Amino acid sequence: MHRIRCPFCGARDETEFAYRGDATKRRPPDDADEDAFFDYVYRRANPKDWHVEWWHHTGGCRRLVKVVRHTVTHEVHWTGWPDQPPSLPDGAP
Amino acid sequence: MSRYGALRVLREGLTGNRGWQPVWREPQPKESYEVVIVGGGGHGLATAFYLAAEHGITDVAVLEKGALGQGNVGRNTTIIRSNYLLPANTAFYERSLKLWESLERTLDFNTMVSQRGVLNLYHSDAQRDAFARRGNAMRLAGIDAELLNRDEVRELVPLLDFKDARFPIEGGLLQRRGGTARHDAVAWGFARAADQRGVDLIQDCEVTGFDIDGDRVRAVRTTRGPIRARKVGIAVAGHTSQVAQLAGLDLPIESHVLQAFVTEAVKPLLHHVVTFGAAHFYISQSDKGGLVFGGDLDGWNSFAQRGNLPTMERVMSSAVAMLPCLGRLRVVRQWGGVMDMSFDGSPFICRTPIEGLYLNGGWCYGGFKATPGSGWCFAHTIAKDEPHPDNAAYTIERFREGRLIDESGHGPFPWAH
Numbered sequence: 001m002h003r004i005r006c007p008f009c010g011a012r013d014e015t016e017f018a019y020r021g022d023a024t025k026r027r028p029p030d031d032a033d034e035d036a037f038f039d040y041v042y043r044r045a046n047p048k049d050w051h052v053e054w055w056h057h058t059g060g061c062r063r064l065v066k067v068v069r070h071t072v073t074h075e076v077h078w079t080g081w082p083d084q085p086p087s088l089p090d091g092a093p
Numbered sequence: 094m095s096r097y098g099a100l101r102v103l104r105e106g107l108t109g110n111r112g113w114q115p116v117w118r119e120p121q122p123k124e125s126y127e128v129v130i131v132g133g134g135g136h137g138l139a140t141a142f143y144l145a146a147e148h149g150i151t152d153v154a155v156l157e158k159g160a161l162g163q164g165n166v167g168r169n170t171t172i173i174r175s176n177y178l179l180p181a182n183t184a185f186y187e188r189s190l191k192l193w194e195s196l197e198r199t200l201d202f203n204t205m206v207s208q209r210g211v212l213n214l215y216h217s218d219a220q221r222d223a224f225a226r227r228g229n230a231m232r233l234a235g236i237d238a239e240l241l242n243r244d245e246v247r248e249l250v251p252l253l254d255f256k257d258a259r260f261p262i263e264g265g266l267l268q269r270r271g272g273t274a275r276h277d278a279v280a281w282g283f284a285r286a287a288d289q290r291g292v293d294l295i296q297d298c299e300v301t302g303f304d305i306d307g308d309r310v311r312a313v314r315t316t317r318g319p320i321r322a323r324k325v326g327i328a329v330a331g332h333t334s335q336v337a338q339l340a341g342l343d344l345p346i347e348s349h350v351l352q353a354f355v356t357e358a359v360k361p362l363l364h365h366v367v368t369f370g371a372a373h374f375y376i377s378q379s380d381k382g383g384l385v386f387g388g389d390l391d392g393w394n395s396f397a398q399r400g401n402l403p404t405m406e407r408v409m410s411s412a413v414a415m416l417p418c419l420g421r422l423r424v425v426r427q428w429g430g431v432m433d434m435s436f437d438g439s440p441f442i443c444r445t446p447i448e449g450l451y452l453n454g455g456w457c458y459g460g461f462k463a464t465p466g467s468g469w470c471f472a473h474t475i476a477k478d479e480p481h482p483d484n485a486a487y488t489i490e491r492f493r494e495g496r497l498i499d500e501s502g503h504g505p506f507p508w509a510h
Binding site: 001002013014015019021022034035038041042043044045046048051053069071072073074 | 332334335338343344345346347348392393394395396397401402403436492493505506507508
């Protein structure tokens with residue numbers, strides 16, 4: 001069971017959240033080309049390492065939470081607001 | 094090497110079983126091969142076998158970073174079926190099921206293919222209509238499918254909850270030719286048959302990079318030295334992103350963990366593979382007597398081969414909702430496997446932008462049933478440098494071109510497929 005610290009509600013169980021995937025991708029401008037949208041929607045680094053990702057606090061404040069979590073140990077290193085730059089552990093790529 | 098059979102078992106039994114030999118060699122890697130397959134799991138071994146058996150290409154090495162068959166081919170729920178809706182999937186999975194039906198004779202190995210029937214339960218009128226549509230699509234493609242009503246399901250699987258279920262069973266879609274196979278034997282059978290045809294199976298040999306000259310692959314770098322190859326096939330589902338990144342490709346794949354469970358062994362109580370329609374849950378009984386079952390992904394990116402308690406709880410509650418008699422059984426084993434989840438739930442068997450480099454991956458959690466078909470189609474794609482019609486739709490470019498094969502209609506969210 002992941003415990004995720006929602007910046008608004010505090011530490012909660014993962015069952016209160018809905019996973020929303022990779023948080024490093026930014027939606028390109030509407031007039032961007034096909035390649036930019038392909039990259040945004042489909043291309044993923046899929047790291048076996050620290051992963052910056054969205055968790056939607058559907059069972060709480062319903063805000064999106066940015067989470068830095070390890071995809072092998074499942075350790076949650078950092079959580080924050082959507083507009084905060086994520087804090088990665090020392091030595092992370 | 095002599096063939097397996099009743100006479101051989103009898104002779105060995107009478108002579109103290111001293112005549113059995115290791116069933117594949119342990120060769121040193123050569124400097125170069127015609128074809129190198131990265132990944133010694135079910136799909137990689139099947140590909141090597143069909144390259145030799147169907148295309149006469151025997152100068153082949155399979156490189157495996159650990160031991161053969163220790164990945165997802167050894168950690169699945171062993172179900173085989175071809176009950177799909179979309180034309181690209183029906184053609185491919187039906188080819189695979191046909192190969193399963195003759196696999197034991199093809200490989201001279203008992204893979205314990207058991208066509209006990211796969212039954213999908215439906216619990217509402219809308220679900221019945223969706224299943225009728227899928228069954229009709231299957232029959233149009235020449236695949237067997239039968240839509241059963243509640244009484245017919247009850248006759249087939251009387252232990253299901255027909256009394257006071259929260260989601261009453263209305264009926265089911267049955268594919269009688271579906272069933273199960275012995276997963277480890279599939280890996281061993283393909284390995285032995287490939288080895289007999291001259292394929293080098295090289296274990297403890299991790300690929301650490303590709304030598305790419307212009308836009309053509311020339312060699313693979315490994316922990317046992319560089320190996321030149323005219324063609325290289327990647328079949329490492331679970332870690333496809335990592336291996337493809339060694340060649341500079343970021344693929345539409347995320348890795349997720351899927352759990353499976355086995356109970357203590359009991360006398361035969363479930364003769365079919367049954368799937369629940371009110372939640373994601375599938376179950377069968379192994380020949381040893383244990384009930385083998387699974388459910389949803391845990392739902393977040395993970396490379397850990399273990400699962401988490403919330404998903405376990407969901408799976409167990411689905412189990413007792415569908416088959417209340419399971420409530421008193423103990424679960425004796427639980428494990429997780431790393432799934433390549435693609436963005437439409439369908440796989441890749443295709444060429445890549447790099448000449449001579451071919452991709453097999455993105456199997457989501459449907460890789461086991463595909464093993465022979467995947468090997469057969471991937472071998473064809475590598476040997477002919479173009480796909481067979483049965484895997485022509487499984488490209489990387491389909492995402493750019495908008496030709497998604499989204500069987501479940503969940504959209505570009507890998508954890509939802």
